[in-house]
Amino acid sequence: xxxxxxxxxxxxxxxxxxARIVWFPNFFRWIDHASRHFFIECGVPPWHETExxxxxIGTPVVDSHSKFIRTATYGDTLQFRTSIPEWRGKSFVQxxxxxxxxxxxxxxxxxxxxxxxxxxxxxxxRAVVAPEEIKRLCA
Amino acid sequence: xxxxxxxxxxxxxxxxxxARIVWFPNFFRWIDHASRHFFIECGVPPWHETExxxxxIGTPVVDSHSKFIRTATYGDTLQFRTSIPEWRGKSFVQxxxxxxxxxxxxxxxxxxxxxxxxxxxxxxxRAVVAPEEIKRLCA
Amino acid sequence: xxxxxxxxxxxxxxxxxxARIVWFPNFFRWIDHASRHFFIECGVPPWHETExxxxxIGTPVVDSHSKFIRTATYGDTLQFRTSIPEWRGKSFVQxxxxxxxxxxxxxxxxxxxxxxxxxxxxxxxRAVVAPEEIKRLCA
Amino acid sequence: xxxxxxxxxxxxxxxxxxARIVWFPNFFRWIDHASRHFFIECGVPPWHETExxxxxIGTPVVDSHSKFIRTATYGDTLQFRTSIPEWRGKSFVQxxxxxxxxxxxxxxxxxxxxxxxxxxxxxxxRAVVAPEEIKRLCA
Numbered sequence: 001x002x003x004x005x006x007x008x009x010x011x012x013x014x015x016x017x018x019a020r021i022v023w024f025p026n027f028f029r030w031i032d033h034a035s036r037h038f039f040i041e042c043g044v045p046p047w048h049e050t051e052x053x054x055x056x057i058g059t060p061v062v063d064s065h066s067k068f069i070r071t072a073t074y075g076d077t078l079q080f081r082t083s084i085p086e087w088r089g090k091s092f093v094q095x096x097x098x099x100x101x102x103x104x105x106x107x108x109x110x111x112x113x114x115x116x117x118x119x120x121x122x123x124x125x126r127a128v129v130a131p132e133e134i135k136r137l138c139a
Numbered sequence: 140x141x142x143x144x145x146x147x148x149x150x151x152x153x154x155x156x157x158a159r160i161v162w163f164p165n166f167f168r169w170i171d172h173a174s175r176h177f178f179i180e181c182g183v184p185p186w187h188e189t190e191x192x193x194x195x196i197g198t199p200v201v202d203s204h205s206k207f208i209r210t211a212t213y214g215d216t217l218q219f220r221t222s223i224p225e226w227r228g229k230s231f232v233q234x235x236x237x238x239x240x241x242x243x244x245x246x247x248x249x250x251x252x253x254x255x256x257x258x259x260x261x262x263x264x265r266a267v268v269a270p271e272e273i274k275r276l277c278a
Numbered sequence: 279x280x281x282x283x284x285x286x287x288x289x290x291x292x293x294x295x296x297a298r299i300v301w302f303p304n305f306f307r308w309i310d311h312a313s314r315h316f317f318i319e320c321g322v323p324p325w326h327e328t329e330x331x332x333x334x335i336g337t338p339v340v341d342s343h344s345k346f347i348r349t350a351t352y353g354d355t356l357q358f359r360t361s362i363p364e365w366r367g368k369s370f371v372q373x374x375x376x377x378x379x380x381x382x383x384x385x386x387x388x389x390x391x392x393x394x395x396x397x398x399x400x401x402x403x404r405a406v407v408a409p410e411e412i413k414r415l416c417a
Numbered sequence: 418x419x420x421x422x423x424x425x426x427x428x429x430x431x432x433x434x435x436a437r438i439v440w441f442p443n444f445f446r447w448i449d450h451a452s453r454h455f456f457i458e459c460g461v462p463p464w465h466e467t468e469x470x471x472x473x474i475g476t477p478v479v480d481s482h483s484k485f486i487r488t489a490t491y492g493d494t495l496q497f498r499t500s501i502p503e504w505r506g507k508s509f510v511q512x513x514x515x516x517x518x519x520x521x522x523x524x525x526x527x528x529x530x531x532x533x534x535x536x537x538x539x540x541x542x543r544a545v546v547a548p549e550e551i552k553r554l555c556a
Contacts (some may be wrong), residue, residue, distance in 0.1 A: 010315075012311040013311075013314050013336065013434060013435060014307060014310050014311065014440045014442065017197075017430060017433060017435070018187070018197075018234065018430060018434070018435060018437040019196045019197050019264070021199070021264070023171070024167065024171065024199065025164055025165075025168045025170075025374070025431065026164075028163065029164045029292060032162070032290070032291070032292050033288075033290040033292065036290060036352075037288075037290075040353075041235070046353050047157070047158075047291065048298065048540075057158045058156075058157075058158050058291065060160070060207065060210070061163050061205075061207055061542070063205065063206050063207070064204065064396060065162075065163070065204045066203045066294075067201065067206075068203075069201065069265070070202055071199070071264060074314075074324065074435070075318075075324050094184070095192075110205070112179045113419060113428055123159065125160070126159070127211065147369040149450075150297060151454075152295060152449070153303065153449050153451060155296050156295070156296070157291060157295070157352070159296040159465065162464040164292065171429070172427075172430075172431065173432050175426075175429060176429075180467065180491075185492050186430065189537065197430065212462050213453075214457075214462065271485050281521070283461075283522050295475075296465070297474050297475050297477070297542070299477070300436065301441055301449070302445065303445035304442075305447040305450060306441065306442035307442045308441075310442060325436075332451070335436045336436050338441070338488070339441050340485050341483065341484050342441075342481070342482070342483045342485075342487070343482045343483075344478075344482075345479065345480050346477070346478055349477070349541070349542060351540065364549070366519065367547065377543075379552075393436070401437065401490065402488070403436070403488060
C-alpha cells in the first residue's frame with residue numbers, strides 16, 4: 001500500500017448546476033488535481049521535469065470507475081483521500097475517497113499508466129513501466 | 140433497447156492539456172451534454188419544465204464506468220453514440236460510445252436516476268421511478 | 279474603499295493548455311470564486327440564503343475588463359487580492375489583482391449587479407440597489 | 418476589416434449555475450474556441466503546425482473587455498460573430514458579438530498577440546509580428 005495524501009477542495013457557486021449540486025464532471029477535475037497532488041506530495045517532480053529526466057509526460061487514465069454517494073453544494077469543503085493500492089506492470093490503480101467531514105460523498109478507482117511520447121509519432125503516447133524511483137517515493 | 144442518438148463535439152485547443160491531448164474530465168462534460176441531448180432528441184422536455192410537470196429536476200449519475208481507448212486532440216471531431224440499454228426500477232443505464240470516424244476513443248456506462256427534490260429538504264434529492272411517458276419517448 | 283480579501287489558487291496540470299500556460303478562461307473561473315469568497319469572508323450569507331432573506335440570487339457580471347501581464351503554469355500559487363473600490367446605485371466595481379509572489383500576473387475590474395428574479399418572469403433577472411447591510415459588512 | 422466567421426454553441430445544463438443562467442466564465446471558453454475557429458475557417462493551419470513552420474504557438478490574450486447584455490440558459494443556441502477589426506504591430510484586436518437569434522447576449526473585444534517561445538527560456542513566450550500570410554488569409 002502507498003502513502004495516503006489529502007487534497008482539499010472548496011466547492012464554489014460556479015461548480016454547481018441549476019439543481020444547485022456539484023455538476024459531476026467537476027469531481028473528475030478535482031480527481032485529476034488530486035492525482036498530481038499525490039505525486040507532488042510524495043516528492044515526484046512535476047511532469048515537465050520528468051519528461052526531461054525519465055521521458056514521462058504524465059499519467060493518463062485508461063479506466064475509471066466511480067460511485068456518487070451524496071450530493072455536495074457550494075460552501076462545502078471536500079477532502080479527497082488519495083492512494084495507490086496496486087502497482088501493475090505498466091499501469092497502476094489510483095484510489096480516491098471523497099468526504100465532507102465524516103460523510104462519504106463519492107469514490108473513484110482509476111487505472112492509470114505512466115505515459116511517454118512514441119518515438120515514431122510524438123503526438124501519440126505509449127505506456128511505460130513505472131520507474132522504481134517513483135514507486136519508492138510513493139510507498 | 141432505446142433509440143441511439145449522436146452528439147457531436149469539435150475538440151478545441153482549450154480542451155487539451157500540456158500533453159496536447161484532451162484533458163479527460165472534458166469527456167465527462169461532453170457525456171453529460173450527450174445525456175441531456177439524448178432526452179431532448181427523444182422529445183423529453185427540458186428539466187426546468189419536467190420539474191413543474193413531473194417533479195423531475197434531472198438525471199444525476201450514481202455510478203460511472205469508463206474506458207479510455209485512444210487519445211484525441213484539437214481539430215478532432217468526436218461523436219458520442221448514446222443509448223439506454225437498460226431500465227431498472229428507479230435507475231437506468233445510459234451508454235456512450237465515443238468515436239473519431241470509425242476509431243473508438245472512449246466508452247462509458249453510467250447508472251443514473253431520475254431525481255426529484257425531497258419534500259422535507261428541497262436542497263436534497265431522491266430517486267423516483269422513471270415516468271412511463273419518458274420511457275416510451277426514448278424507446 | 280472596502281476590505282481586501284485574498285483568494286489563493288494552486289495551478290494544476292489540467293488548468294494549462296498545450297502551450298503549457300494557464301488556459302485564460304480559467305482566470306475567470308477563479309475570479310468568480312474570488313468574488314463569492316470576498317462576500318463570504320466579509321460575513322455576507324451564501325446566495326441561497328440571501329435569496330430567501332433579501333431576494334438576492336447572486337452578483338452577475340455586466341462588464342469585465344482584464345489585462346494579462348505574465349503567464350502562469352502548473353505548480354504556481356496565485357493570489358487574487360479582491361476589493362470593491364466603488365459602489366454605484368444598482369451596481370458596483372469589483373477589483374481583482376492576481377499575483378504570484380510579488381509578480382503581477384493579471385488584473386481585472388468588473389461591474390457587477392445585485393440580481394433578483396423578475397416577478398413577471400422568474401427565469402429573468404433584474405438589478406436591485408445594494409442592500410445597506412451588505413455594503414456595511416464589506417466596508 | 419477581416420472576414421466574419423460564425424461559431425455556434427448549444428448551451429447545456431452543465432454550463433449553467435444555480436441561478437439557472439450561463440456561468441459567465443463559460444463565455445470566455447467559447448470565445449477562445451471562436452478565436453481558433455476563426456483562424457481555421459480562414460485557412461490558417463492549427464497551432465501545432467504553425468509552431469513548426471512559423472514558430473507561432475498560439476494567440477494568447479493580453480487584454481479583454483466584455484459586456485454582458487442578456488442572460489442565456491440551457492436550450493439556447495448562441496452564435497459568436499468573430500472578426501479582426503484591427504491589426505497592430507505585434508498585436509491585433511479580435512472582436513466577438515454573441516447573439517441568440519437577433520438578440521445580443523454579450524460582446525467582447527480582445528487584444529491578442531501572436532506568441533512564440535522565447536529562445537532563452539522555452540517555458541516563456543514573446544510577441545512576434547503577425548505573419549503577412551496569416552493577415553492575408555484573414556482579410
